Structure formats: structure tokens, C-alpha cells
Amino acid sequence: MPGDAAPPSSWLKVIGLGPGAGALRTPEASAALAEATDIIGYGPYVARVPLLPGQRRHGTDNRQELERARHALSLAAEGARVAVVSSGDAGVFAMASAVFEALESGPEAWRALDIAVLPGLSAMFAAAARLGAPLGHDFCAISLSDNLKPWALVERRLQAAAEAGFVVALYNPISRARPWQLGRAFEILRGILPGTVPVAFATAVSRPDEALGIQPLAEADPARADMRTLVLVGTAQSRLISRGRGQRPWLYAPRSASSP
Amino acid sequence: MPGDAAPPSSWLKVIGLGPGAGALRTPEASAALAEATDIIGYGPYVARVPLLPGQRRHGTDNRQELERARHALSLAAEGARVAVVSSGDAGVFAMASAVFEALESGPEAWRALDIAVLPGLSAMFAAAARLGAPLGHDFCAISLSDNLKPWALVERRLQAAAEAGFVVALYNPISRARPWQLGRAFEILRGILPGTVPVAFATAVSRPDEALGIQPLAEADPARADMRTLVLVGTAQSRLISRGRGQRPWLYAPRSASSP
Structure with a gap:
């Protein structure tokens, strides 16, 4: 529903998964992953997230960062709870910048979305x-x-x-x-x-x-x-x-x- | 017991507590803190660690890093399980370097200690x-x-x-x-x-x-x-x-x- 405000329960979180081991993932990140309706990211990173019933997964190629970011924002605008996942920290050579690039150049309505970046342990x-x-x-x-x-x-x-x-x-x-x-x-x-x-x-x-x-x-x-x-x-x-x-x-x- | 090998159950872990919130502390760090016999660090950081029965706490002034590191190493050499805590990541302008300085200049026996650095989310x-x-x-x-x-x-x-x-x-x-x-x-x-x-x-x-x-x-x-x-x-x-x-x-x- 482009142009409409998103339902209040929807969000987009850009999540740093940490370097790999679950023991190095923050509780904040794990909690958000458990509440997401959609997990989106580079295939091997999406595969690291424990699969929950009903969750949709969108693994894509490594080079399509901006396209993936737009997809994530449009899912959130449609009411989904979207976790965009990166290895390490999402803000270090990873997805967070791509999401903000897509946000800046996208529909005005996207700016009202509930967006957060959840930091992770960088490599x-x-x-x-x-x-x-x-x-x-x-x-x-x-x-x-x-x-x-x-x-x-x-x-x-x-x-x-x-x-x-x-x-x-x-x-x-x-x-x-x-x-x-x-x-x-x-x-x-x-x-x-x-x-x-x-x-x-x-x-x-x-x-x-x-x-x-x-x-x-x-x-x-x-x-x-x-x-x-x-x-x-x-x-x-x-x-x-x-x-x-x-x-x-x-x-x-x-x-x-x-x-x- | 300087000169003796430490008992196998002793260790020294240099732990990054993350920026503050428990939700941003790694499960690895929380598990180590729960197993430690001694928590040592700058007073306000030690105060952030949940107090467990029987655990000893050693909060010190911010400037005494090398002295604190030597104290931690000697406790581990005596058989303790020592958590040296820093805010954020222990390797970023924090205690890890001080511990290795103390190790390098300390008794040869300290080099056989079970030492690990547990990374944390940096500020x-x-x-x-x-x-x-x-x-x-x-x-x-x-x-x-x-x-x-x-x-x-x-x-x-x-x-x-x-x-x-x-x-x-x-x-x-x-x-x-x-x-x-x-x-x-x-x-x-x-x-x-x-x-x-x-x-x-x-x-x-x-x-x-x-x-x-x-x-x-x-x-x-x-x-x-x-x-x-x-x-x-x-x-x-x-x-x-x-x-x-x-x-x-x-x-x-x-x-x-x-x-x-």
C-alpha cells in the first residue's frame, strides 16, 4: 500500500548477526529475529538465522544490496516485521548504509516507518x-x-x-x-x-x-x-x-x- | 604460588561488557561472568555486573590499569577464575592491552595461565x-x-x-x-x-x-x-x-x- 502509513505493528530492523557463533550474537538481535515475519539478506547470512515456523526468508546474491534494501522497505510498508541481516555489525561495510540510501531516494511514506539499526560484533x-x-x-x-x-x-x-x-x-x-x-x-x-x-x-x-x-x-x-x-x-x-x-x-x- | 603452574580450573578472561544495556552484552560474556570467582575492573564497570553469591569484587580507580592487570594475573595464578571487565570492547582503549603488558613483563609462570579475551560491542x-x-x-x-x-x-x-x-x-x-x-x-x-x-x-x-x-x-x-x-x-x-x-x-x- 504505497502512500499509506504502515500499520503500527510493522517495522524494519537492520541487524548485525556478529561474526558467526551464537554466543557472540547480542540478545537484542536474537529477540528481534524471533519476532520478525521476514528475514532478508545475503543467502549465507540468512542461513545462519534459526528458522521459525511461518517466517519468510529472502536470501539474495551478495551484490544486490540496494535492490534488497528497497525490497525490505516495501515489505515493511506493507505491514511486515522485516529483519535485514548482515554478518558482523550492520553498519560496517554492510546493509545499514544501503537501507538508508534506499530510504532517502524512496517514497516519502517510507520515512514514517519504524526503522532501527541493531549493532553487532564486528569481525x-x-x-x-x-x-x-x-x-x-x-x-x-x-x-x-x-x-x-x-x-x-x-x-x-x-x-x-x-x-x-x-x-x-x-x-x-x-x-x-x-x-x-x-x-x-x-x-x-x-x-x-x-x-x-x-x-x-x-x-x-x-x-x-x-x-x-x-x-x-x-x-x-x-x-x-x-x-x-x-x-x-x-x-x-x-x-x-x-x-x-x-x-x-x-x-x-x-x-x-x-x-x- | 608464584612459579607453580596454576590449577587447571583457573583462568583469566578479559571481558567487554558492551556499552551498558544487558541486551547488548554477548551471551559468551554473561556466561563467563557467571562462572568467575573474582570480578576486577574500574569501579563503575564492576558495578554493572550482576552480583552472585560468593563472588569477590575488586573495583579500582580508572588510572591504575597496569596495577589492576598484575593483580588479576596473580589472582589467576593462585587458582581463581578472574573476570577483568571493561566497558564496550576490552581491546579498544581498555584493559586487554594492559593485561598483555603485565603478562609480558611478569613472571614466566603467568604465560601458562588460561587467558582469553572475550570481545564486546564497542561504544x-x-x-x-x-x-x-x-x-x-x-x-x-x-x-x-x-x-x-x-x-x-x-x-x-x-x-x-x-x-x-x-x-x-x-x-x-x-x-x-x-x-x-x-x-x-x-x-x-x-x-x-x-x-x-x-x-x-x-x-x-x-x-x-x-x-x-x-x-x-x-x-x-x-x-x-x-x-x-x-x-x-x-x-x-x-x-x-x-x-x-x-x-x-x-x-x-x-x-x-x-x-x-
Whole structure:
């Protein structure tokens, strides 16, 4: 019923599912998922949500974010309780921005909808916790996807971040359609940072196939990453603590910092 | 028993409590808190943890992080199950780095302790979700505290971040001992960014006294912030969507970006 106000029981919630494990999903997110009539998102994320009787599921391809956002808003306008799901946090390189883009360019009536964003645990923090405390001081997050921004801008941000001493979290490091960007990012960082700076590869954190590894920047191998990997690049001040018994060392950033 | 291996049932978990509301605390964190024999942290954070019979509480002053970390490690070495608690995420300007500093400089036997970091929802993401999707594209987090790093380094990072088009989250914006830093940060940012760039003040998000506000950078007033405030500075590409009915506009960053 475009143009009409939505019934009061309808809503749209943009939900961050966290990195994978149910134990890392907020109770707020779980409660909203249990009350939703419709779950919509990228197929593999929708599949992570426990199926309830009567709930409709709309799994779509990863690239159709704006179309999916419009679909979600129109379902809510028709009276549905719509959960738009993302992995990690919905506001970090995920669906929340697409929903607001669709809202801004859509019918005026959509602005009266009951919309909320429910935050989730981002991959960056789940990965950091497993590794130790690598973020420790000032840090940044950069998506290596150049689908929606020029690659030159990504390079500029990598340079600025490394020169200013930020720990750098790299999202979307690699995919079939973007095979060379991570290698190029390492090249740029090697031109600025010491080769000994630790680089951590954290794949599928908190899921059954979780894999973690640390390499010095000089030897960092882009082939260690896949679409589910978060890459964390430390600084000259990052430290490793050996643990023995075949365990991975702890990686952390001291609280104090001098000029990079 | 310094020098002895700790009993197998003892552990130390560095726990992020999330921004405040129980609905935003992970089930993993809640389960660990319920099994701990000792809760240790800055007094107001310890007070947020439901009290269980027989649990010991060690609330300390905010500035004694390294001493608190050593105390926690020595309790675990004596056989306790120790929860070191931080607000938000334990790895973001919080206790995790202090624990690893203490571990690295402490007795060798501490390295055999069962240590884990349990991630939590950081203030940045809780604030962003309430506001809309202001992080949307590449972003960074900078602590304005110059207790542990030179102020010149903070200024350099602010400049680098603004010039490269990062959304900037400012942690520890102001305190009685650091009254002028936020105003100076705004001055620096005004020299680089348009005065229309939205600045969001998010105080005590998800708690009963939550307060949110948005001002243009040209008019951003440091007095809006206190110790519990997260300040988010957008970019020239940040957008506001009006909602009417006296509601705060949505703030978001479009997914696409051109050069800043």
C-alpha cells in the first residue's frame, strides 16, 4: 500500500548477526529475529538465522544490496516485521548504509516507518580478541573493495593510515573478482612500515572452520586470505608474546605510543 | 604460588561488557561472568555486573590499569577464575592491552595461565546504530587522551584521517584532567573539512541517561561531551535524512565514495 502509513505493528530492523557463533550474537538481535515475519539478506547470512515456523526468508546474491534494501522497505510498508541481516555489525561495510540510501531516494511514506539499526560484533573485534589485543591504540578500518570507490582512494587511505601509525583492519581483502588488491595493499604498506610488522589473517572467526595466522609484513602472503578473512596490519610498536606448548603467540599493541 | 603452574580450573578472561544495556552484552560474556570467582575492573564497570553469591569484587580507580592487570594475573595464578571487565570492547582503549603488558613483563609462570579475551560491542558501533549508519565507509578510532602518547601524535592522526576522508570516532574526548583537547581537535578538523560536516555526540548509549545530538562541525561545541561521550565526525559525503514528528534525522555515509 504505497502512500499509506504502515500499520503500527510493522517495522524494519537492520541487524548485525556478529561474526558467526551464537554466543557472540547480542540478545537484542536474537529477540528481534524471533519476532520478525521476514528475514532478508545475503543467502549465507540468512542461513545462519534459526528458522521459525511461518517466517519468510529472502536470501539474495551478495551484490544486490540496494535492490534488497528497497525490497525490505516495501515489505515493511506493507505491514511486515522485516529483519535485514548482515554478518558482523550492520553498519560496517554492510546493509545499514544501503537501507538508508534506499530510504532517502524512496517514497516519502517510507520515512514514517519504524526503522532501527541493531549493532553487532564486528569481525575486527572478534578477530582482535582471538589474537590478543592488536588494536590497543588508534586504529582504522578500510575496505579493499573498489566496487564503490576508486582504487586510488584506497591507496591514499592505506598510505595515510600507515604513515600516521594506525593499526589497519582490512575488510573485503580478496575475492574472485578482486584478486590483486590485497597484494598491492601489502606492497604499499611495505614501502612505509618495517618488514617485521606483524600481519594477522583471521578467517571465519568463531565458526567451526576458524583459522588464524600471523606473518611478518615482509613475508605476508595474500593467498592466506579469502572472502571470509579479516586482515589486521600492526605497527612498528606491535608486540608478540610467546606462549610455548605449540600455541600461537599473543599479539598486542601497548597502550603507550610514541611517534610512528 | 608464584612459579607453580596454576590449577587447571583457573583462568583469566578479559571481558567487554558492551556499552551498558544487558541486551547488548554477548551471551559468551554473561556466561563467563557467571562462572568467575573474582570480578576486577574500574569501579563503575564492576558495578554493572550482576552480583552472585560468593563472588569477590575488586573495583579500582580508572588510572591504575597496569596495577589492576598484575593483580588479576596473580589472582589467576593462585587458582581463581578472574573476570577483568571493561566497558564496550576490552581491546579498544581498555584493559586487554594492559593485561598483555603485565603478562609480558611478569613472571614466566603467568604465560601458562588460561587467558582469553572475550570481545564486546564497542561504544562506536552502538552509537553508530542509534544514529543511522554514519560509519558506512572507511573509518578510524582515535583516543584523545594524551596520558600515554604525545598530543602531537594525536594531532597528526586527526589531520591524516580527515585529509584521507575517514569518518573519525573520538574516544576519551574530555575529562576534568583533559579539558581542552576536544576543542583543539575540532579546530584542526575545521581547517581541513567543510563546516557543514555533521558531528554526532553520543552519550551513555543504551543506558537510561542516553543522549544523542548532531551539530555541524562549524558549530560543534566541546561542552556537549563528557567522559561517557563518543564523538563521531563525518565526512563531506555524510548525509542527513529528515524524519519529521520531532525525531532526530538519520545520519549515514553512502556506500560509494569519491576522493575526499
